[in-house]
Amino acid sequence: MHPSMFTDAALELIAPAFAKRAQSFPAEHAERTGVREVSFVRSAKGFPSMKIAQIGPLIESVPPRFYGGTERIVSYLTEELVAQGHDVTLFASGDSITSANLIPCCEKALRLNPAVRDPIPYYMIMLDRVRRMASSFDVLHFHIDQFHCPLFRGIARSTVTTLHGRQDLPDLQQLYRAFPDMGLVSISDSQREPIPFANFLGTVYHGLPENLHRPTFSPRGGYLAFLGRISPEKRLDRAIEIARAVGFPLKIAAKVDAADIDYFEAKIKPLLNGNGVEFIGEIADAEKSEFLGEASALLFPINWPEPFGLVMIEAMACGTPVLAFRHGAAPEVIDDGVTGFVVDDIESAIATIPRLLSLDRRRIREAFENRFTVERMAINYGALYARAYTSHGHIPKVHSEEMVASAMGNAVN
Incomplete structure (x- = not known):
């Protein structure tokens, strides 16, 4: 086990406590997500199911039709969390396919819409929707870089932010110093090196559905x-x-x-x-x-x-x-x-x-x-969610005006 990951004993205590019969998804869902059958089989020794919001990118659908590593990981994680018994809501483009509750934040992937010139307005609309629904969730998990930091600083302990991109750009150091209370997750230890002072909750490696790709032990391609x-x-x-x-x-x-x-x-x-x-x-x-x-x-x-x-x-x-x-x-x-x-x-x-x-x-x-299955990835994230939940509890209801005022005050300070 990598030293930055969680121990197996800890994971067993965190994993959701549900056992439900297997169920199959429609063919299109299976093709896009790589999940063909879901079984609720893991015991967590009493830890409750959580209400989790996954806030994904809008450039591609979740999962993407072709290239799109971040969107693909968001999809795998979302489907596995549902499989493990959590109540998951996915904020993503309207053409996304998921077994979770989908909140469409634009009609389709922005890259596929020739009328879109600037993606930022769509992200602002999405974040406003997340902000208004925040009290419905136990944990908010962001996968959109740093757009959300000013708006959600007031409930930072109930948020998890996975950094999917490079962090060696000098401007980012100023941002993480400005929002030291936002809990971050690195996808490798090397990703942390430019910003060692940031508030990292842990490193969670990416994972794939175990049956997504079939192994070939005697390849014939010769290339x-x-x-x-x-x-x-x-x-x-x-x-x-x-x-x-x-x-x-x-x-x-x-x-x-x-x-x-x-x-x-x-x-x-x-x-x-x-x-x-x-x-x-x-x-x-x-x-x-x-x-x-x-x-x-x-x-x-x-x-x-x-x-x-x-x-x-x-x-x-x-x-x-x-x-x-x-x-x-x-x-x-x-x-x-x-x-x-x-x-x-x-x-x-x-x-x-x-x-x-x-x-x-x-x-x-x-x-x-x-090392790299989606089940392990989801359990590791579950440990982080549990830590956020037990340290803070359910996200409190906060009036929109209070959150905006907090964000404006942070910007001034």
Whole structure:
């Protein structure tokens, strides 16, 4: 167990105390969420069910149709909390799919609406709705960076905020110093390093539904894989160089955001000239099992402080070894010599490939099941919720005017 995580004994005391018969979700729900059957099987030795609000991003639906790591994690967590017996409400876009109570805060994912020029007004509307309903919940769990801090400071002890992005931007230090009472959750210990003074409640690693991806123990694809987003910090150019140096085909399943089109055209597209490099484009969750499972290995050659790197555990769920560069959370996620290797440069990456391909894919899958399932993630969050609930109790009813006055006073001070 990672030292920043909770002990198994503590988790058993926290997990919700409900046992209900299994139930299946509609086919579309199963396809989008990865949860096909839910069983309430965990005992918590008397700890009550909680009313939990999950406040998700609006840029993509929850879960997203394609790329969207944060929205995908919010979906997995929400569904598992419902499965564990909690009363969960999800604030998200109207095209989101969930077994929780959905409060739509815009018609559809903002990225899919060509009329949207600025997402901030939609977030303000959502936060006002959360604020008005706050007394209905035991815990508010935010996944939207820091938009909510001024409005919810008065009930900070009943909130949990997961930081999904990088935290090494200087401006963020001022924000966390201004709101020291807001409880934060890091998704890796490395994410905390730029802001060690912040009020961290714990580190909770991401998790996937255990049956989301089927493992492949005898892959036949004979290729290396790159999965995710094409941008300067993801260093697809490194992956291409490594694959060509070791004589392996490289398959690229990735999206290109509008902000990165110029980079793609100038730096990456010229490298996609055959010679074993195949650009597939963006793929859905349902396609990842085959894409990752049939790959000999996943290349993760980043050069930025990636807070977690969901694709690494997606590969591990498929039994596929990972070659990652030593940045961000990679050394925390990869068990060196078991689930993959962490390297420092191109030369060591190339030299490591033979050992990488010899790793036991069954042990890789076992490591995923032991560390990175959604059940473990939800129980860890449940421990944080319980701590907030027992230290503060139910969120008090606060008049809207009082919350606004509090927020304005904080801004002045």
